[in-house]
Amino acid sequence: MSDFEPRPDTCYPKTERSRIRREHHLGSYERADVHAILDASPLCHIGYVIDGAPFVTPTLHWRKGNRVYWHGSVGSRFLRQVDGAPVCVTCSLMDGYVLARSALNHAVNYRSAMLFGTAHVVDSLDEKAEALRDFTDDLFPGRWDSLRPMTEKEVKATSVLWMEVEEATVKVRTGPPNDADESDVPVWAGVLPMRTMLTTAQPAPELPTSIGLPDLLATLIASGRLR
Amino acid sequence: MSDFEPRPDTCYPKTERSRIRREHHLGSYERADVHAILDASPLCHIGYVIDGAPFVTPTLHWRKGNRVYWHGSVGSRFLRQVDGAPVCVTCSLMDGYVLARSALNHAVNYRSAMLFGTAHVVDSLDEKAEALRDFTDDLFPGRWDSLRPMTEKEVKATSVLWMEVEEATVKVRTGPPNDADESDVPVWAGVLPMRTMLTTAQPAPELPTSIGLPDLLATLIASGRLR
Numbered sequence: 253m254s255d256f257e258p259r260p261d262t263c264y265p266k267t268e269r270s271r272i273r274r275e276h277h278l279g280s281y282e283r284a285d286v287h288a289i290l291d292a293s294p295l296c297h298i299g300y301v302i303d304g305a306p307f308v309t310p311t312l313h314w315r316k317g318n319r320v321y322w323h324g325s326v327g328s329r330f331l332r333q334v335d336g337a338p339v340c341v342t343c344s345l346m347d348g349y350v351l352a353r354s355a356l357n358h359a360v361n362y363r364s365a366m367l368f369g370t371a372h373v374v375d376s377l378d379e380k381a382e383a384l385r386d387f388t389d390d391l392f393p394g395r396w397d398s399l400r401p402m403t404e405k406e407v408k409a410t411s412v413l414w415m416e417v418e419e420a421t422v423k424v425r426t427g428p429p430n431d432a433d434e435s436d437v438p439v440w441a442g443v444l445p446m447r448t449m450l451t452t453a454q455p456a457p458e459l460p461t462s463i464g465l466p467d468l469l470a471t472l473i474a475s476g477r478l479r
Numbered sequence: 480m481s482d483f484e485p486r487p488d489t490c491y492p493k494t495e496r497s498r499i500r501r502e503h504h505l506g507s508y509e510r511a512d513v514h515a516i517l518d519a520s521p522l523c524h525i526g527y528v529i530d531g532a533p534f535v536t537p538t539l540h541w542r543k544g545n546r547v548y549w550h551g552s553v554g555s556r557f558l559r560q561v562d563g564a565p566v567c568v569t570c571s572l573m574d575g576y577v578l579a580r581s582a583l584n585h586a587v588n589y590r591s592a593m594l595f596g597t598a599h600v601v602d603s604l605d606e607k608a609e610a611l612r613d614f615t616d617d618l619f620p621g622r623w624d625s626l627r628p629m630t631e632k633e634v635k636a637t638s639v640l641w642m643e644v645e646e647a648t649v650k651v652r653t654g655p656p657n658d659a660d661e662s663d664v665p666v667w668a669g670v671l672p673m674r675t676m677l678t679t680a681q682p683a684p685e686l687p688t689s690i691g692l693p694d695l696l697a698t699l700i701a702s703g704r705l706r
Contacts, residue, residue, distance in 0.1 A: 269532065274552050294573055294673065295587075297524035299533030305496065306526030308535055310571035310591050325501050344537035346521055349677075351696075354626055355615050356633040360522075364537050388582050399581055400664045406583040428683045435685045437627045440693050442682040444700065446521070448675040450576075455669040456655045458662045466667050469578075473671065 258282070269368055270419035278423045283318075286420040289365040290315050293343035294448075294478040298322065300334050300371075313341065314390040320367060321383055321414045332411075334371040339415060341367040348445040352429035353437035359429065361443060365422045369415030377404065383412045391479050393468055448478060485509070496595055497646035505650045510545075513647040516592040517542050520570035521675075521705040525549065527561050527598075540568065541617040547594060548610055548641045559638075561598040566642060568594040575672040579656035580664035586656065588670060592649045596642030604631065610639045618706050620695055675705060 258266050258281035265281070266272075272279035280286075290296075296313045299306060313322045320341055326332075343365045350359040374380050381402060388396045429441050450473045453465050472479075485493050485508035492508070493499075499506035507513075517523075523540045526533055540549045547568055553559075570592045577586040601607050608629060615623045656668050677700045680692050699706075 295571065297535050297569060299526040299535035301528050301531065301533050304528065305565045306528050306533055306567045308524050308526035308567045308569040308593065310569060312587065338532045340533045340535045342524060342535040342537060344522065355611055355623065355629050358615065360539065366535065384582055388585065396582065398666045400661060402582050432683065432685045434627060438690060439625045440690050440696065441686055442680055444680050444696065445678045446675060446705065447678050448673060451672045451674050453669055453671050456659065458659045459668055463665060463667050469671065478673065
């Protein structure tokens with residue numbers, strides 16, 4: 253596929269910032285594709301510019317419609333300085349190494365989404381508490397109501413940020429190496445798949461033995477999903 | 480631990496850019512700690528600034544002493560524009576969700592390294608070819624010599640970048656939730672460990688059946704390491 257025009261009804265716009273320059277056949281501007289990677293990825297990497305220099309911090313994120321949220325401590329330099337600033341949120345899931353007959357054709361199977369927007373700090377305590385509830389229940393449905401309620405002090409100590417997704421792209425590579433035409437080279441070629449999974453839950457040492465693993469967590473672990 | 484002074488003989492310097500602001504007890508400036516995370520992580524996220532805005536791209540990296548390398552296509556806007564520019568390279572390995580009795584004490588077990596430096600493009604074809612050999616053999620020892628040799632055209636089509644690590648920090652969290660003092664709250668608490676592994680190798684469809692999986696790849700898969 254050559255450099256295509258995204259459909260305005262289902263896609264994020266193609267702009268100078270978001271235009272896919274390389275390997276168009278792996279790319280998409282589809283909102284559904286972007287959201288799928290965002291929702292499958294346990295963490296994201298957020299890029300900020302501070303005094304002209306780049307900073308990349310890993311954090312958990314959550315999505316509500318076209319907004320992406322993340323949180324942090326009110327003491328963080330990033331969170332205090334980025335209100336109103338452009339940010340780039342990238343989620344990457346690595347699915348395997350692709351080994352080919354030539355170095356050039358080696359590749360990675362992956363799913364990645366790169367999102368652009370403007371960071372905003374949530375000011376209202378009520379909105380912050382609601383966002384943190386969304387965060388918790390998005391990862392572990394229903395958990396919020398079972399917890400010791402958050403205190404006002406705790407809500408005040410937490411920063412919540414969000415951005416409207418203005419532009420976004422995804423790239424996805426799957427499948428075997430692309431050099432079947434060189435199969436006369438006598439070297440192993442194929443894919444080493446990589447998989448991330450939740451393993452056996454470890455109860456806290458002091459947890460009363462009467463409290464078993466909730467069904468929802470057992471289901472999450474068994475699902476093969478990460479969130 | 481309060482905000483400590485890193486030992487100059489074994490640590491990266493603490494600067495305004497790299498100073499650990501939050502949760503000092505999880506942090507380190509030790510070169511060995513930084514290198515360990517860099518060497519264990521299959522990919523990194525690189526932050527660039529282009530026209531004042533942040534971009535975060537996932538890529539594979541490799542290390543040689545105190546230098547970090549990465550590569551890309553000569554057509555990439557990032558690689559062409561960042562020669563001499565400040566970059567931030569972040570590696571994150573997520574090891575589990577930490578579920579506590581209160582929302583605030585929920586956490587993630589993780590290992591992350593954030594490195595700062597100045598990007599440089601490798602110009603010489605010979606140096607580039609040598610770097611790409613390092614890249615291949617760093618991931619899959621001995622593989623380079625078994626491949627169809629790279630052509631000059633292929634070397635020319637590939638960009639290699641590097642940075643000297645000027646400043647770097649790591650943060651690591653391990654263990655159960657920190658709220659054993661709230662164990663009277665009747666909710667499950669503990670860790671949902673997350674693990675990433677290489678799974679069963681998938682030979683390319685056209686691979687002659689006479690070519691088996693090399694021992695080195697079988698060993699890598701069995702090792703539980705990702706590189």
